[in-house]
Amino acid sequence: MTTMNAERLKQLAEAYGADKRRWPEAERKAAEALMASDGPWADRVLFEARQTDAALDASARPMISNALRDRVIASAMAAGLSPRKARLVWDRLVLWFGAGWAAAACAGVIAGASLTPHLTADAQADAVLYQSSLSGVDDTEVLG
Amino acid sequence: MASIVDPDEELVRRVGQGDPAAIQAMVARKLPRMLALAQRMLGDPVEAEDVAQEAMLRAWKQAPRWRPGKAKFDTWLHRVGLNLCYDRLRRRREVPTETPPDRPDDGPAPDRGLLAAELGVRVDAALRRLPERQREAIVLCHYQELSNIEAADLMQISVEALESLLSRGRRALRQTLADMAPNAERRGAEG
Numbered sequence: 001m002t003t004m005n006a007e008r009l010k011q012l013a014e015a016y017g018a019d020k021r022r023w024p025e026a027e028r029k030a031a032e033a034l035m036a037s038d039g040p041w042a043d044r045v046l047f048e049a050r051q052t053d054a055a056l057d058a059s060a061r062p063m064i065s066n067a068l069r070d071r072v073i074a075s076a077m078a079a080g081l082s083p084r085k086a087r088l089v090w091d092r093l094v095l096w097f098g099a100g101w102a103a104a105a106c107a108g109v110i111a112g113a114s115l116t117p118h119l120t121a122d123a124q125a126d127a128v129l130y131q132s133s134l135s136g137v138d139d140t141e142v143l144g
Numbered sequence: 145m146a147s148i149v150d151p152d153e154e155l156v157r158r159v160g161q162g163d164p165a166a167i168q169a170m171v172a173r174k175l176p177r178m179l180a181l182a183q184r185m186l187g188d189p190v191e192a193e194d195v196a197q198e199a200m201l202r203a204w205k206q207a208p209r210w211r212p213g214k215a216k217f218d219t220w221l222h223r224v225g226l227n228l229c230y231d232r233l234r235r236r237r238e239v240p241t242e243t244p245p246d247r248p249d250d251g252p253a254p255d256r257g258l259l260a261a262e263l264g265v266r267v268d269a270a271l272r273r274l275p276e277r278q279r280e281a282i283v284l285c286h287y288q289e290l291s292n293i294e295a296a297d298l299m300q301i302s303v304e305a306l307e308s309l310l311s312r313g314r315r316a317l318r319q320t321l322a323d324m325a326p327n328a329e330r331r332g333a334e335g
Contacts, residue, residue, distance in 0.1 A: 014314065015307040016292070022285060024292050024303070052314050055321050056286050058263040059271065062183040064176055068193050072171050072200045079204035082162045 004030035010045050018050040152217040160208035167204075174218070175200060177288060178225050184283045185229040187272040195232065199225040219294050222284070226298060233276065270320040278313030281306055 002008055009031055016022040023031060035042035150156075155173070158166030178199045182192035202224050203217075210217065271279055277299070284295040285306075296306040 011307065011311070015310040016285060017314070022289070048318070049314075052318050053286075055263070055267050055317065056282070058260060059184070059267045059287075060261070060264045061176070062179045062189065062192065064179060065193075068179075068197065069171060069175065072175055072197055073167060075197065075201045076159075076167045076204045079201060081159065081167060081204050081207065082164075 002027060004034055006034070006041070006045075009034055009042070013045050013049040016049075017053040017056075018046040019053060147213040148216055150212060150216045150218075153212045156207050156210050156212070156217050159204070160210060170203070170207075171200070174203065174221060177218075178221065181222065181225045181283060181288055182229055184268075184271060184287055185226070185280065186232055187268065191232055195225060195228045198228055216294075219290070219298065222288065222290065222294075223298055226280070266321065267317075270317050273320065274313050274316055278309050278316065281309035282313045282317075285310060 004027060008027070012023050012027065012031060016024075020028055020032065035046075152173070155166055155170055159170050175196060178196040179192055182195035182199075183189060186192055186195065199221060203221055206220070271282070274282070280299060281295065284290045284298060285292065290298070292303050292306055296303045299306065301309075
């Protein structure tokens with residue numbers, strides 16, 4: 001790290017100006033301590049830098065026209081930035097979940113359809129067996 | 145490598161998601177900086193607008209895939225803006241123009257003094273006459289208020305070299321504008 005002394009302080013003022021916020025952060029405290037110890041000398045060092053800063057600050061900041069602002073905002077849309085993009089992610093999630101539910105429902109229908117004949121056949125067989133186990137008296141009763 | 149704290153991180157994330165309010169905020173925050181950078185580097189308002197618009201377009205394209213923690217978004221955007229300015233300055237050198245881009249300096253007006261606007265015009269003219277690298281150093285450190293490390297990194301030079309450019313540039317400006325502060329030299333010497 002650079003040693004802080006009168007020469008370095010002068011270099012800082014000549015390079016960065018009198019506003020200490022522009023000075024390297026690592027050297028700021030040491031520079032301030034040195035300046036505090038010899039106020040008049042530091043003022044002399046900073047005087048010229050302050051004059052140059054004032055001249056630089058006289059340069060007007062360019063104004064942003066409404067036309068330029070509008071063009072730049074429009075360019076964001078042209079570049080594909082829009083809330084729609086964020087919505088698309090959600091829409092895709094909904095679509096996937098929806099597709100999942102639909103697939104589960106279809107699977108249920110198919111399983112049900114394939115199981116039904118077996119169950120019906122079993123029930124019919126049970127009914128026949130039951131009827132065959134009934135006695136002849138019953139047939140007479142029924143047939144008269 | 146330590147992660148970089150970026151004040152624009154959240155805004156960039158929202159811009160990347162297409163949040164209209166974030167886009168407006170980004171324009172308010174960055175467009176003036178890009179226009180100021182280009183205006184002072186190029187000295188031409190029309191070219192400066194083109195550069196600022198192109199830099200912002202690249203920001204829109206970058207935002208959705210921006211990976212925070214590696215660099216500050218503002219520094220990245222300055223690099224984009226500077227490269228666009230370099231391209232234009234290079235083209236100017238390749239195609240010699242009949243009239244130089246610098247406006248003539250009208251010189252001092254000691255009798256009536258200088259209004260603030262006139263003063264600004266003279267400062268701008270003096271800035272344009274500086275060697276390119278000295279002007280760039282002053283623009284980045286003084287006007288854009290980047291840190292010395294950020295500015296040196298953008299210019300791909302050491303901090304010592306940056307300080308040398310700054311000192312020489314500021315000295316040249318003082319000499320050009322010396323007549324604006326006739327008492328300055330005397331007061332400085334007296335003090």
